[in-house]
Amino acid sequence: MTQGERRVRITTTMRATRKFVGLATVMSVIVLAWLAIHRTAAVAKESPLAMHCAEFAGTVLSPELIAMPTAGALIESASMIGATAPGNQQGDEYCRITGRIKALNASTPDIRFDLNLPRRWNGRALQIGGGGYNGVVVSGTGVMPFSPDRAPLAQGYATFGDDSGHVGDSSLAEFGLVDDAVTNFGYAHLKKTHDVALALIARAYGRPPQRMYFAGGSTGGREGYTVMQRFPDDYDGVIANSPALNFSGVRLIGVKLGQAEYGGAGGFVPPALLERVYQRTLEVCDRLDAVADGIVSDVEACRAHEAQIIDSLRCALHTSTHDACLTDAQVATLLVMRDGLSLPYRLAWDVGGYHGYNVFEGTQLTGALGLAHQAQRQPVPTFYANGYLFAQGDGYLRYFVARDADFDSLSFDPQRPGKYRAQLIALSGTIGSMSTDLSGYIAHGGKLITLQGLADEVISPNQTIAYHDALVARFGKDEVDRFMRLYMVPGFQHGSGVFIPSVDLLGALDAWVTRGVAPETLTATDLAAATNGRSRPLCRYPGFPRYVGKGNVNMASSFVCAQP
Incomplete structure (x- = not known):
C-alpha cells in the first residue's frame, strides 16, 4: 500500500457532524467511513488487527475525523512490540503507535499522543489522563497508579494518552501564554485525542470499542470530570481520582x-x-x-x-x-x-x-x-x-x-x-470541571468512581466532597448512587501517606458497566513502605473503617464501615 493510499479521505458530508450535536452519530459515521475505506477482509483473517501494524506509519488522518477544529493528525511511528521485547512487561505483543494532532494555527503546539493496540483485544478502550500541568505524553503502557500489578494493556485494553498540547515538565506553566494551548490543556486535547484514537482502533480491529473508559488522577481526575461534562456520549465509565475540579x-x-x-x-x-x-x-x-x-x-x-x-x-x-x-x-x-x-x-x-x-x-x-x-x-x-x-x-x-x-x-x-x-x-x-450538569452522562448510562485521600495535601478532600454533595442536591441521592461511587480514604495523601490504597478500580468499573454489578465496600491493600500489605475496607462516602474490637488490626476483616 502506498503512502497516498494510506491517506484518509472523507467526503464533505462529514462536515455537518463537526458540531457538538449528536456525538454518538458522529462516531458512528466516523467508524463507517473508516470501514468503507479500508475493507481488507483478507488481511483481517490473517491478523487480529484489520491491517498490519507497520502500515499505520505515515498515515494522515483528515480533520473531518475530529469533531473539534484541527489540521488533522499524523502517525509518526507504528511497530509491533514483541512479548519478549526489552521493557515489555505486558506478557503479550502489541502495536505501539505514536503521532501528533496538528493545530489550525501553526504557532500552537501539536498534541502528541500514544496509542497501544494489544494483539489480544478485549473490545474495550481506556484513555488515561495526565498530571500537574501535563506536558509529557501519557504512554498508556504501565500499571494504573494505586492499582494491582497487571496493567490495563496486559488485560487486553487498547490504551492511549497524550501531552495535552504542549511540551514541558508537569510543573511548568509557561504555555499559559498561548491561548490555544490553554484551551487544549483545559479540555480540547481530550476530545481531539479521543476521536483520533477511536478512528485508529476501528481501523485496526475492523470495529469500534464496545466500551470506552477514562481514568486519571489529580489533573487526570479533573480531565475525567471534564469528559463527562463536555463529551458525555463518548464514555461509558470514568475513574477520576483526587480530581482538581476547581483548578483556579x-x-x-x-x-x-x-x-x-x-x-x-x-x-x-x-x-x-x-x-x-x-x-x-x-x-x-x-x-x-x-x-x-x-x-x-x-x-x-x-x-x-x-x-x-x-x-x-x-x-x-x-x-x-x-x-x-x-x-x-x-x-x-x-x-x-x-x-x-x-x-x-x-x-x-x-x-x-x-x-x-x-x-x-x-x-x-x-x-x-x-x-x-x-x-x-x-x-x-x-x-x-x-x-x-x-x-x-x-x-x-x-x-x-x-x-x-x-x-x-x-x-x-x-x-x-x-x-x-x-x-x-x-x-x-x-480549566475546571465544577459544572454539576451531568445529565447527559447520566442519560448515556455512564458510571463514575472517584477515590481520594482524606489527608490529601494538594487537592482538598472537602472540595471533592462538596462537589458530590452538590450533585446530590441537584439530582437526589438515589440518582447519584445509580451512577457514582465516592471513596474517601483515611491516611491517604496526594499519592503518599500512612495508608496508600491498592485496589482494582478498573475491574470494579468494568463490572458495573458491563454486568450491572455496582461496587459497594471494596478492600484496599496498603502500599506504604512501613505497613505494606495490611488491608482496610474501602468505604463508600461518608463511611470510614472502624475496628470491631478484636481480630488482626492489619486485616480488613477486623473493621466495619461506620458512619460519622
Whole structure:
C-alpha cells in the first residue's frame, strides 16, 4: 500500500457532524467511513488487527475525523512490540503507535499522543489522563497508579494518552501564554485525542470499542470530570481520582498560602513544627476509630477536637524563636489552608471559592508536596523549597492570569483581582470541571468512581466532597448512587501517606458497566513502605473503617464501615 493510499479521505458530508450535536452519530459515521475505506477482509483473517501494524506509519488522518477544529493528525511511528521485547512487561505483543494532532494555527503546539493496540483485544478502550500541568505524553503502557500489578494493556485494553498540547515538565506553566494551548490543556486535547484514537482502533480491529473508559488522577481526575461534562456520549465509565475540579480555586488558595508564609513577618512554619502538628493530631485522634494504627480514620470526630489541638500547640508567650510551639502568625498560616478561600465574586459555574483542608485531622504537611521547607521565598518558587501549592499558584498567576513572567504573586489579592478579574473568571471556565450538569452522562448510562485521600495535601478532600454533595442536591441521592461511587480514604495523601490504597478500580468499573454489578465496600491493600500489605475496607462516602474490637488490626476483616 502506498503512502497516498494510506491517506484518509472523507467526503464533505462529514462536515455537518463537526458540531457538538449528536456525538454518538458522529462516531458512528466516523467508524463507517473508516470501514468503507479500508475493507481488507483478507488481511483481517490473517491478523487480529484489520491491517498490519507497520502500515499505520505515515498515515494522515483528515480533520473531518475530529469533531473539534484541527489540521488533522499524523502517525509518526507504528511497530509491533514483541512479548519478549526489552521493557515489555505486558506478557503479550502489541502495536505501539505514536503521532501528533496538528493545530489550525501553526504557532500552537501539536498534541502528541500514544496509542497501544494489544494483539489480544478485549473490545474495550481506556484513555488515561495526565498530571500537574501535563506536558509529557501519557504512554498508556504501565500499571494504573494505586492499582494491582497487571496493567490495563496486559488485560487486553487498547490504551492511549497524550501531552495535552504542549511540551514541558508537569510543573511548568509557561504555555499559559498561548491561548490555544490553554484551551487544549483545559479540555480540547481530550476530545481531539479521543476521536483520533477511536478512528485508529476501528481501523485496526475492523470495529469500534464496545466500551470506552477514562481514568486519571489529580489533573487526570479533573480531565475525567471534564469528559463527562463536555463529551458525555463518548464514555461509558470514568475513574477520576483526587480530581482538581476547581483548578483556579486551588491555584488561588496556593497564592494565599504563600502570602501567609512569605508576605509578612513570622508566617513560615518550619518542617519540625509541621511534624509537631501532625503528631499532636495523632495523639488526640488516632484512637477515635477504636484502634491506634497511625491513621486518623474518623475525621469528623477529630474535627470536634480541632480547637483543643490548636490551643495545645500555641506558644503562650507568642515567641517567634520557640521550636516546639506555634506563634500566632504560624497558626494564621495553617488556618489559611484549613479555612479555604472565599471570594466576593463568582467564578464559572457560580463557584465562590475553594474548600479548606484537613490540616488538623491527620494531614502530614512535611512531604515533597507539602508546605514550604525554606524560610526564604525563591525568585521562582519550587515545590520543595516553597511548597507545592504556592509554587503552582505562583506559576498560574505569572503565565495564565497576568501573562507576565516577572509578575509578583505576593502582591496579588485574590479577593480584589482588579483588572485580572475577567481573566480569572474566563480561565475557571476553560480549566475546571465544577459544572454539576451531568445529565447527559447520566442519560448515556455512564458510571463514575472517584477515590481520594482524606489527608490529601494538594487537592482538598472537602472540595471533592462538596462537589458530590452538590450533585446530590441537584439530582437526589438515589440518582447519584445509580451512577457514582465516592471513596474517601483515611491516611491517604496526594499519592503518599500512612495508608496508600491498592485496589482494582478498573475491574470494579468494568463490572458495573458491563454486568450491572455496582461496587459497594471494596478492600484496599496498603502500599506504604512501613505497613505494606495490611488491608482496610474501602468505604463508600461518608463511611470510614472502624475496628470491631478484636481480630488482626492489619486485616480488613477486623473493621466495619461506620458512619460519622
